[in-house]
Amino acid sequence: MVIWIYLARPWHWIKNVFILIPLPFALAGGAKFAAGRFVVGFIGFCLITSAVYVLNDIRDVQADRCHLRKRHRPVASGAISRHGALAGFAVLLTIGLGLCLGIGSTAVSMVVLCYVGLNLVYSMGAKHCAIVDVFLLAAGYVLRVYLGCFLIDVSPSNWLLLCSAALAFFLALAKRRADLAANVDTDHRPSLRGYSVPFLDKALNLAAGVALLSYAVYTVNSDVLRPGRQLASLPFVAYGILNYLRLSKIPGATASPVDVAYRSRSMQLCGLGWLLAVLWSLK
Structure with missing residues (x-):
C-alpha cells in the first residue's frame, strides 16, 4: 500500500494551493461557498494531478533510472511494473474526472479537461x-486559479490572472534556474540545453517584477479590501518572491515548490503572514 501512495505522490498536492488563492477575496465579495461542491472538486483535481505524476513516471522510466534521486521511484526501481502503473x-x-x-x-x-x-x-x-516547457508548467498553475474561481461560481479578475500567471512563470523559471545551478544532466532534462544562466536571470527578474506590480494593482483596486489596508499583504509577497529567487541561485539548494513548501520555515511563516494580512484587510 505504501508504495502505491508513493507512486501517487500526495505530498505534491501542495501545488493545488493555487486553487485556494481566489477564495478569501471571492467570499469577501459575496460569493456563495458550497463546501461540498468545493471539496469534491478539490479532491477530484488532486487525484487527476496524481494520475499525471504516474503518467510522467511511466514515460520517464528509463531516464529516471539514471537519476540519483528519481531512480528510487516505484516504477523506475521496479517496485511497480509499467502495467501496474498504467x-x-x-x-x-477515472475517479478524479468522475x-x-x-x-x-x-x-x-473545461478547466479539468484542459489540464x-x-x-x-x-x-x-x-x-x-x-x-515551451515553462509555458506549459505555468499554464497548469493558472488553470488551478481558474478552477478555484469556477468552483465558487465567480469570474477571475484580469489582475488576479496576470498576477497568477506571472507568479507561475516565476516558479517554473526558478526551477530551471536551480537545475542549471545544480548541473542537472541535460540527457535527463533536454530542455536545459536551450537555457542559459544570464537568460534565466533576466526572465526571472521580469516575472518577479510583473508579479509584484500586478499584485499591488490588484489589491489597490480591489473592492473587498478596507481602505488603508490594501497593501498590508504586499510585503509578504515581496519577501516570498525574493527569497525564492535567492534559493534558485544557490548551488545545492532546491527551488522545487514542493520542497520549499515543506522544508523552508521562513517561507511557511511568510505564507501564514500573507494569509493573516489578507484576512485583516478584508471588509
Missing part, C-alpha cells in the same frame, strides 16, 4: 522544448 493511472484519472465532471459545471469540466490535455502534451515530449 492501471493506477487509469484508476486515478468527481470533477460530476459537479455538473461546464466551466469546471489533462495540457499535461498529455507535456509528457509526450513538449517538456523537452525550452520555453
